[in-house]
Amino acid sequence: MEQVKTVELISVGTELLLGNIVNTNAAWLAEQCAALGLSCFYQTVVGDNEERLSAVLKTALERSDVVILSGGLGPTADDLTKETTAKVMGRRLLMDEPSRRHIQEYFQKKSMEIPENNWKQALIPENALAIENENGTAPGILLEEEKHIVILLPGPPNELLPMFTQRIAPYLASKTGGTICSRTIKICGIGESRVETIIKDIMQTQTNPTIAPYAKNGEVHLRLTAQAESKEQAEVMIQPMLEELQQRFGENIYTVQEEITLEQAVYHLLLEKEWSVCTAESCTGGMLAGRLINVPGVSQVFKSGYVTYSNQAKEEILGVEKELLETYGAVSSQTAEAMARGAAKTAGTQVAVAVTGIAGPDGGTEEKPVGLVYISCYCQGKVRTEKFQFKGSRAKVREASVASALILLRQCIR
Amino acid sequence: MEQVKTVELISVGTELLLGNIVNTNAAWLAEQCAALGLSCFYQTVVGDNEERLSAVLKTALERSDVVILSGGLGPTADDLTKETTAKVMGRRLLMDEPSRRHIQEYFQKKSMEIPENNWKQALIPENALAIENENGTAPGILLEEEKHIVILLPGPPNELLPMFTQRIAPYLASKTGGTICSRTIKICGIGESRVETIIKDIMQTQTNPTIAPYAKNGEVHLRLTAQAESKEQAEVMIQPMLEELQQRFGENIYTVQEEITLEQAVYHLLLEKEWSVCTAESCTGGMLAGRLINVPGVSQVFKSGYVTYSNQAKEEILGVEKELLETYGAVSSQTAEAMARGAAKTAGTQVAVAVTGIAGPDGGTEEKPVGLVYISCYCQGKVRTEKFQFKGSRAKVREASVASALILLRQCIR
Numbered sequence: 001m002e003q004v005k006t007v008e009l010i011s012v013g014t015e016l017l018l019g020n021i022v023n024t025n026a027a028w029l030a031e032q033c034a035a036l037g038l039s040c041f042y043q044t045v046v047g048d049n050e051e052r053l054s055a056v057l058k059t060a061l062e063r064s065d066v067v068i069l070s071g072g073l074g075p076t077a078d079d080l081t082k083e084t085t086a087k088v089m090g091r092r093l094l095m096d097e098p099s100r101r102h103i104q105e106y107f108q109k110k111s112m113e114i115p116e117n118n119w120k121q122a123l124i125p126e127n128a129l130a131i132e133n134e135n136g137t138a139p140g141i142l143l144e145e146e147k148h149i150v151i152l153l154p155g156p157p158n159e160l161l162p163m164f165t166q167r168i169a170p171y172l173a174s175k176t177g178g179t180i181c182s183r184t185i186k187i188c189g190i191g192e193s194r195v196e197t198i199i200k201d202i203m204q205t206q207t208n209p210t211i212a213p214y215a216k217n218g219e220v221h222l223r224l225t226a227q228a229e230s231k232e233q234a235e236v237m238i239q240p241m242l243e244e245l246q247q248r249f250g251e252n253i254y255t256v257q258e259e260i261t262l263e264q265a266v267y268h269l270l271l272e273k274e275w276s277v278c279t280a281e282s283c284t285g286g287m288l289a290g291r292l293i294n295v296p297g298v299s300q301v302f303k304s305g306y307v308t309y310s311n312q313a314k315e316e317i318l319g320v321e322k323e324l325l326e327t328y329g330a331v332s333s334q335t336a337e338a339m340a341r342g343a344a345k346t347a348g349t350q351v352a353v354a355v356t357g358i359a360g361p362d363g364g365t366e367e368k369p370v371g372l373v374y375i376s377c378y379c380q381g382k383v384r385t386e387k388f389q390f391k392g393s394r395a396k397v398r399e400a401s402v403a404s405a406l407i408l409l410r411q412c413i414r
Numbered sequence: 415m416e417q418v419k420t421v422e423l424i425s426v427g428t429e430l431l432l433g434n435i436v437n438t439n440a441a442w443l444a445e446q447c448a449a450l451g452l453s454c455f456y457q458t459v460v461g462d463n464e465e466r467l468s469a470v471l472k473t474a475l476e477r478s479d480v481v482i483l484s485g486g487l488g489p490t491a492d493d494l495t496k497e498t499t500a501k502v503m504g505r506r507l508l509m510d511e512p513s514r515r516h517i518q519e520y521f522q523k524k525s526m527e528i529p530e531n532n533w534k535q536a537l538i539p540e541n542a543l544a545i546e547n548e549n550g551t552a553p554g555i556l557l558e559e560e561k562h563i564v565i566l567l568p569g570p571p572n573e574l575l576p577m578f579t580q581r582i583a584p585y586l587a588s589k590t591g592g593t594i595c596s597r598t599i600k601i602c603g604i605g606e607s608r609v610e611t612i613i614k615d616i617m618q619t620q621t622n623p624t625i626a627p628y629a630k631n632g633e634v635h636l637r638l639t640a641q642a643e644s645k646e647q648a649e650v651m652i653q654p655m656l657e658e659l660q661q662r663f664g665e666n667i668y669t670v671q672e673e674i675t676l677e678q679a680v681y682h683l684l685l686e687k688e689w690s691v692c693t694a695e696s697c698t699g700g701m702l703a704g705r706l707i708n709v710p711g712v713s714q715v716f717k718s719g720y721v722t723y724s725n726q727a728k729e730e731i732l733g734v735e736k737e738l739l740e741t742y743g744a745v746s747s748q749t750a751e752a753m754a755r756g757a758a759k760t761a762g763t764q765v766a767v768a769v770t771g772i773a774g775p776d777g778g779t780e781e782k783p784v785g786l787v788y789i790s791c792y793c794q795g796k797v798r799t800e801k802f803q804f805k806g807s808r809a810k811v812r813e814a815s816v817a818s819a820l821i822l823l824r825q826c827i828r
Contacts, residue, residue: 022437296808
């Protein structure tokens with residue numbers, strides 16, 4: 001096939017139909033295909049059933065240039081994606097020598113006997129290309145005809161993702177005439193509706209590039225996408241909108257790089273200032289430290305953290321005074337501040353952030369309801385404490401607290 | 415329609431086709447429908463496009479009794495699920511008075527003016543039932559014909575979930591002849607392939623009830639499902655298989671209750687023994703404490719935890735000897751044990767669990783590669799330390815470490 005424009009995804013698996021697993025493969029593949037400039041108009045989920053899969057595949061071939069099937073390449077009799085595809089496309093299945101050898105080596109490496117079933121995975125439709133699977137025994141399959149490209153991928157994400165990225169994406173890129181380029185602006189410290197108001201005029205007139213906001217746990221990401229003939233051209237088209245948005249959101253933007261997380265942005269700020277940080281957590285109980293330690297190399301700025309869930313722990317570890325706890329309570333701006341100061345002193349860091357709150361579902365009162373959280377940030381002698389009233393489950397309150405703590409931390413360091 | 419057997423899901427939305435969001439609605443609806451005894455053979459994702467949506471809906475009506483569409487009920491011109499459905503089903507759209515009032519009240523409550531667009535949400539297909547939306551302005555729609563039931567639900571999960579649970583599920587239950595009952599057995603401490611070997615004979619002969627294993631972050635869940643005319647009958651059918659599995663897996667089963675998590679099981683064991691626990695974490699950096707604190711009421715058994723990322727923190731907070739760290743290194747069974755002992759002493763708890771390892775991506779050596787993790791559990795004077803070699807990314811290694819620490823903790827307390 002010379003040039004392809006449309007792609008369709010078929011996910012095969014009973015566990016998807018039963019809702020036992022969420023179809024993350026489809027979302028990931030869709031995003032990758034969009035980035036390659038392919039339009040995806042349909043995604044279908046169907047079970048491991050020859051008749052139904054065959055009907056779905058035929059429909060897809062009628063309306064899309066590229067059809068990507070995932071799942072159902074396993075060794076058991078249930079798995080029939082390859083067999084069904086071969087039948088629909090009118091191809092025989094032949095033993096593929098490299099795939100056979102790969103299966104043999106895979107099991108040898110694990111010092112395991114090869115189950116009889118697995119040999120079936122080395123059968124490949126005639127004139128199709130077998131694609132080596134680095135993380136499993138089922139090879140991918142690439143089948144090009146005059147009017148279609150059909151691609152079969154294994155279902156497990158740890159097999160599908162690298163195979164698509166390394167082998168399928170470059171192949172498809174060579175088959176699409178245009179390309180899409182995306183940039184992400186990550187904003188923190190202002191809510192989604194406020195962000196939408198600020199960009200309303202752009203939203204209303206957008207065509208190419210487009211702009212789309214996504215709210216995500218205390219942050220709002222703006223995704224700019226331009227379509228053009230070349231990547232360079234698309235990048236040039238995005239630039240003016242990117243600059244306009246940088247002006248509008250100013251320091252609320254913590255990064256314009258897709259791969260940078262909020263905790264990484266905080267880490268880079270600390271590195272710049274040559275400061276170290278420590279955490280003192282009550283209701284978030286280690287989650288905030290856990291997020292900071294997501295960052296590889298964080299040991300340069302993070303040495304220790306404290307989970308002080310009980311009042312006694314707050315006294316003994318952070319030196320919060322018993323009187324203060326009795327007067328204002330564990331969930332108060334006074335305690336939050338004392339925790340932050342105490343943590344910085346105990347750990348000997350320039351910066352410390354403390355969280356204390358009522359995550360629920362119990363323990364709330366009229367005066368101090370569930371979701372009330374105080375976050376305090378100590379930074380080189382100065383302290384800033386903020387009060388939050390979050391909504392939702394225990395998990396939601398804790399997650400929102402962690403995000404807010406990172407945002408406050410970023411503001412104070414700056 | 416008298417009795418329904420099959421259901422099909424159509425998710426409408428460009429953001430799904432672009433892979434910007436994962437289709438969690440489909441997984442959730444599929445699971446709910448399965449529990450109601452409905453078979454789901456197809457799920458489709460299609461964009462906000464009249465022609466394509468209309469084709470997909472027609473296909474669905476040809477092959478399924480119930481069609482559930484979600485998304486595309488918003489106020490903008492893009493949203494055309496309702497309009498397209500009405501056209502396909504040959505029905506006019508009429509203003510629905512209660513829906514109109516609901517929209518009015520919804521905006522009044524928020525002291526907002528009603529945007530002109532929103533009135534369109536009160537239009538309902540002739541002879542269809544509007545279903546009040548407690549969390550938004552778009553009503554759901556229920557359309558029953560002689561051969562089909564078509565249900566339209568709003569896309570946002572916080573609107574879709576309660577509407578389905580409260581209004582659609584009871585309605586569908588009245589239309590299905592049978593019901594399904596599920597039980598989950600949660601197993602820890604043995605791997606997926608070992609679990610599969612143990613249940614191989616049951617797997618091969620299963621019909622009703624069925625058994626399906628799911629591996630999930632260090633645990634394996636077995637889901638038993640029976641189909642019968644009544645819930646009681648289905649429960650009776652499951653019982654013998656449940657007992658057989660309890661015998662086979664013995665104490666590796668930590669619960670047979672769907673809603674109990676591993677951290678909750680550990681919490682209950684600690685409560686029983688009247689012991690308290692503390693954590694000392696290096697590479698997991700607070701995530702283990704964070705998981706324990708997922709449990710509401712955990713303050714009864716958890717008072718404090720330590721994130722000791724640097725060697726200095728291990729020495730100062732946990733009293734790990736400098737010599738020991740220098741001789742064996744921070745990632746060693748000796749350090750893990752000293753961390754656990756030190757944490758129990760510092761916090762004054764009966765139980766302590768310590769984690770130290772190399773989460774990567776850097777910092778690995780030939781002798782101590784990335785993924786090497788030592789976990790030590792101190793329990794009433796006794797210590798048990800285990801060595802693990804995990805695979806995958808930094809996040810994967812840390813998650814696997816947390817799961818293994820909880821499992822070791824459970825074993826030691828027992």
